[in-house]
Amino acid sequence: MALIELQEVSKLYGFGDATVLALDEVILSVDKGEFVAVMGPSGSGKTTLMNVIGLLDRPTHGSYLLDGRNVARRRPNQQAKVRRDRIGFVFQSYNLLARLSVLENVALPLAYKGMTPVRRQKRASDILELVGLRDREYFMPRQLSGGQAQRVAIARALINKPSIIIADEPTGNLDSTDSKVVMELLADIHRQGNTILLVTHNPELTRYANRVIYMHDGMIVGDEQTAIGNMAKGARRTHFQRRKVTDDEIVEGVSALMRDVPGKELASKPKKKAKRGRPRTKKRPVGRPAGHRLKAGSRQRREKAKKR
């Protein structure tokens, strides 16, 4: 059974004419132990997807099974407990509490679990050892460099032994050296059997992932298995295609935008199937290993495809 199972999850913001479709019937399943990189342009719904998976946000429609249990409709307090016990967050801006020491920051999730101070500090100490910051225990967050702060954040995410670690552009504020340290740490954590979801703009970082998902307009438009150490093909294409796009092309409007969709080829499979008119829920890409099913596409997308 998949660890994460999103079934036609949609997220709408706003009302009436101002409604924005942030997630459009997304279907996704992630197995335990995967390192999934999520890529896509700004506003493509990557962060919304992470927030839904991390139970920070509720989907408007659809269901979200975490380890086989539907958690999307639980009460806020129950969701808080799921976040505490099963999900670890690493944010772009570290999000450490400035008034707490490094040790207290790392130990905070355990405090919310009700663990005694002595035990949780010991545990936090051990985790800090793991990320190589044992000697910074009593520093305040402002005394740390960006890379160190992010490693502390990772330690905090790890402390409850979560099922998933969600890293939303963890290297966005870091220079290349710090980025490398942080990514190596995440890779290390992945090697120990943890599941990681990584949102990134940087194609280079797909080297650490064994699966890359491309998003656009709230839909998953591509899903690619890669070997760890290699840059994903789609990512490289985006990488190079991007450079070709001129300002003129952008002002052409939607069609120009569509030309820039990363992983267009990959997304073509569902399109074909849509033409065949099979019920969407039963679509299953042939030749993919179980658990790496791609279910992308929606009515909206199909209509656009037809027009073209």
Place this chain on the structure above:
Amino acid sequence: MWSGNFKTAIGNLRANKGRSMLTMMGIIIGVSSVVTVVSLGEGLKHQVTGQINQLGSNVITIRSGKLVGNGSGIGGLNLLAFLSTSTLTDQDVQAITKLSSVNSVVPIDFVGSSAGSDKRQLDNIFVVGTSSKMADLLHQKVAYGSFFESDDSTNKVVIGSSIAEELLDELNPVGHSVKISGATFVVQGVLAPSSGGLLSVAQTDFNSAVFMPLKNARSLTNGRTNILQILAKSNGDELDIAVNDISTALQKTHGGQTDFTVLKQYELLGIAGNIVNTITRFISGIAAISLLVGGIGIMDIMLVSVSERTREIGIRKAIGATNRQILNQFLIEGLALTLGGGVIGVIASLIINGVLRVYTSLQPAITLQIFIIAVGVSVAVGITFSVTPALKAARKNPIDALRNE
């Protein structure tokens, strides 16, 4: 969890030291003023009851005016009766003297006057016109010289201890002469300092009064003939009989009217206590308004704190804090503010009490009860005014809170 929350709360309050102090100020002022007023009231009650008890339980007080049933007036005592002309006269005194159940009778009348000596002049003193038995009846000790022995007109007076010091600059001024309302008198005795406070039986401070026979006092006021109050002492334990006898006798002399009041000691105690209680409650009610204002100040600063720390709330929720845990965090912070304010307020009121004791004749009494109430009230204020901000914090949507800068 709670100790951790408390530590965090103190840390957060420390981070905004100036703001926390100013917010606490409201509570400090409120608590210290309430505690001071209540302890002043307590002290006053102690003084009054102490003085009344000193008289002995078989002393009966007869006052002019009718005691108004229940409720009307303060503690059933018609305060205005004091202002109107007294209905008690010499005949009443004689009638009471004849009763077999009464041991001794002392009339008491006050005349406001001024006194002078060769050294200085004192305005606003009380001349008490009374009889020679007064010192005995009130168990009032004489420090120097003696109390006057006869009720006849003489030029001898007995003075209170403060008058002796202030007017004559001497502890033992027996034999000196003083001028009272133009007439010259010789000091025959000085009373020992009495524990008299503001409200005594005679509604005056014996320490700053001049005592002389009733007839003399009357000659100072152009022959007014009524008596403000009469004190009588019953024989042994015939207290109730004496009260009845006095009532009957006075009704006769007053032509069947009951325009007087006969009070036993404990009734007087009750009345004095009631008056003090009512005044204390009234003033502490006013002081409590500042506590309310302080509470609103706390609520204000807590709301500011919640919106300032929206992002922190978001982070805490993201790593698994439940609504309850966020609520507790902010409740405890508000509680720490008010509890701190309450404790500092109590300390401040202790200092104020000390100052009052040293520089005034007031003797505030702080009891454990007052402490507990003060701290309890500040905790209640803390919780009441922190609930709204804490709920606001707890109900924040994690994702919106995280996006907040």
